Amino acid sequence: MPELPEVETIVKELRTEISGDIISNVDIFRSNPIIQGDLPKFKFELKGKKFIDVTRRAKYLIFHLKPKSFLIAHLRMTGKFIISSYDSEPSKYTRVWFKLKSGRILIFDDVRCFGTLEIQKNLNNSNSLIKLGIEPLSKEMSPRFFLRKLSKSKRKIKSVLLDQKIVAGLGNIYVSEILFRSGINPQSEVCQLQKKDWIKIIKFTRTILEEAVRNNGTTISDFRRVDDKTGKFQQFLQVYGKTNQPCPKCGIPIQRIIQQQRSTFFCLDCQKIKP
Numbered sequence: 303m304p305e306l307p308e309v310e311t312i313v314k315e316l317r318t319e320i321s322g323d324i325i326s327n328v329d330i331f332r333s334n335p336i337i338q339g340d341l342p343k344f345k346f347e348l349k350g351k352k353f354i355d356v357t358r359r360a361k362y363l364i365f366h367l368k369p370k371s372f373l374i375a376h377l378r379m380t381g382k383f384i385i386s387s388y389d390s391e392p393s394k395y396t397r398v399w400f401k402l403k404s405g406r407i408l409i410f411d412d413v414r415c416f417g418t419l420e421i422q423k424n425l426n427n428s429n430s431l432i433k434l435g436i437e438p439l440s441k442e443m444s445p446r447f448f449l450r451k452l453s454k455s456k457r458k459i460k461s462v463l464l465d466q467k468i469v470a471g472l473g474n475i476y477v478s479e480i481l482f483r484s485g486i487n488p489q490s491e492v493c494q495l496q497k498k499d500w501i502k503i504i505k506f507t508r509t510i511l512e513e514a515v516r517n518n519g520t521t522i523s524d525f526r527r528v529d530d531k532t533g534k535f536q537q538f539l540q541v542y543g544k545t546n547q548p549c550p551k552c553g554i555p556i557q558r559i560i561q562q563q564r565s566t567f568f569c570l571d572c573q574k575i576k577p
């Protein structure tokens with residue numbers, strides 16, 4: 303599933319490609335990615351509108367349109383946007399075609415069909431957006447925020463960082479990497495973490511996400527950029543997917559455990575649970 307750096311990469315590419323273009327028509331091949339409103343209304347709301355910007359909130363892509371409305375998309379597991387020419391044929395995974403005045407098509411493809419599209423006049427009306435937690439690269443991401451919210455919580459740090467209602471945009475790959483670089487065991491209870499631990503987590507969250515954005519994200523399986531190039535950040539991963547390979551800091555084999563049905567990778571020595 304694309305995480306924040308991958309979505310940021312896609313957003314930047316789409317912004318460059320489609321800003322200024324106008325939707326001349328919308329063809330819907332499979333309606334289940336649309337989570338609000340009926341199909342004729344969805345088409346009507348989009349037809350004739352101009353793309354003026356594309357931005358990101360957590361893992362959501364937000365297409366800003368004129369006259370004012372917003373197309374909000376979530377790629378989930380396998381959704382992707384592709385820009386193609388008018389003479390393309392829809393594939394069996396094509397969900398929606400946005401035909402553009404420039405003679406191109408913005409295609410929404412989704413093999414597993416979990417991705418969503420939503421149209422809103424105002425972003426505050428979107429139920430998906432209003433329940434999101436803080437942005438991991440924002441100023442709100444501070445030790446104070448976590449200490450206030452979680453000082454009595456016995457939840458494990460990994461599940462807290464993955465909780466989109468607390469911090470929005472982090473996923474399994476980056477959380478493993480952040481905790482490794484911070485030297486914090488993914489099974490630690492958050493009530494045991496001190497201010498200095500949160501400082502490290504916040505610092506490495508920023509470093510890792512910024513490095514990943516610079517490298518256009520991580521290509522593990524299904525993530526593809528709009529132009530179908532792959533991201534490069536996987537070359538910089540230190541623990542994710544490295545079971546039994548030597549820890550880059552101390553050399554002992556990297557461990558893999560399952561937390562909440564997801565793989566966690568860490569070093570027993572560099573990420574000790576606090577006594």
Ligand SMILES: [Zn+2]
Nearest residue numbers: 549552569572
């Ligand atoms: Zn180690």
